Amino acid sequence: MKKTLRTTLTAAALSTLLLHQANAQIDLSFPATPAPDTTQAGKPYFKSSINGIITASGFVQDGTFGMGEGAITMWANPKQPTQDEYQFGGDLRKTWLIFKGTAYNLPYGITATGRAELDFLGGTAGAGGFADENLLPRVRLAYVEVQKGQTRLRLGQNWTPMVAHFPNSVTHFAMGYGSAGGIGFRNPGLFLYQGLTSPTAATKVRLDLAVFRGSWTGPKAEADGRDEGEIGVPQTEIGLNISNQTQPLKWEVNLAGHYDRKRLVQGDTRSNLEGKAMQAGTKLTYGGATLQGNAYWGRAIGQSWGQLLQFGDIAGYGAWGQAGYKFGKHLSAWVMYGQDNPNNGDVLAEVPGSARLNNEIIVPMIRYDVGPLGIALEWYRANTDWRLLENGQEVYKTTSANQLALGAQFVF
Secondary structure, three states, X not given: OXXXXXXXXXXXXXXXXXXXXXXOOOOOOOOOOOXXXXXXXXXXXXXXXXXXXXXXXXXXXXXXXXXXXXXXXXXXXXXXXXXXXXXXXXXXXXXXXXXXXXXXXXXXXXEEEEEEEEEOOOXXXXXXXXXXXXXXXXXXXXXXXXXXXXXXXXXXXXXXXXXXXXXXXXXXXXXXXOOOOEOOOEEEEEEEEEEOOOOOOOEEEEEEEEEEOOOOOOOOOOOOOOOHHHOEEEEEEEEEEEEEOOOOEEEXXXXXXXXXXXXXXXXXXXXXXXXXXXXXXXXXXXXXXXXXXXXXXXXXXXXXXXHHHOOOOOEEEEEEEEEEEEEOOOEEEEEEEEEEEEOHHHHHHHOOOOEEEXXXXXXXXXXXXXXXXXXXXXXXXXXXXEXXXXXXXXXXXXEEEEEEEEEEEEEO
């Protein structure tokens, strides 16, 4: 079998990236594999590419945020500074590289793809005064895909069907997920994507099925030498995606469901905890206007970034929405609001110590795009309700923090 090796950064690949730059949090596009080269006349051949997004941001904030500062702000911490509160910083972590190879015209009409995606959110090399300038890479996605016709089968680490949309942001990673109404994550497993309509149909329907590795930690999951999240029924999700990308109105509707069962260990006692979730989302584009959002209800899905990342038998709901408008070719304005509201009684029963009862974020943004370059000024505000234990007494309080960030990204 004769093979030819081509390393390409084609105009088609670049245009695909630029098409999704306005929502460049993540590449969720389908289909992700370009059509075969008709000049190859059925002969097997190979293409590879290196793409990515480089992002740099500077910020100033008047408080502290959970999960970190800069690009990964989530909620306002329970303790906020009372003096000298302004903090200045910079962040490069929302930068990632995509390595991809595709083999075409394999036997039985199969196309095979391998993809690895790395970012720099893996922490820092060491500690001390110079650690912030020594970022470590982290695997985001890594999978092998086999495609025939409208059927795609992926084995490896991929975004689960719950992940349908991310808010538009230059500066922030996965804004709203784990903090304001967004759920879902990337896990190693088996993923099936099946087109249910003709490839030429104006309205396309796709069915997503996934079975993937469990993950759990919490006050009732005491170690017995095994990961409690991997005992029981693995995480299973099903999604339905309906879209029409014809002019003048482009729209998508996404529905997804989740189920898993964890085996918990507490001393000699064994028990099961079921995780359940339902989510609906949509994205509408008309001319220069965009409206998108998700809403969910779930129980015991802390491992999918639900219930404000609190693990236990906790129910709750959340939703986020974002509206944007593009003025001409380059300038656009956006505003995002999201809230996550776990059941207070469940949280108090399951979470010892500091407990998050509610969180909302508000993020206005002004953005300027020209070619592969995007520049944005974003204001991120978080308001968080807490139950704290101070000197043996329960204290309920609301804290707030603000961040103003200037970010620039380059898509290649």
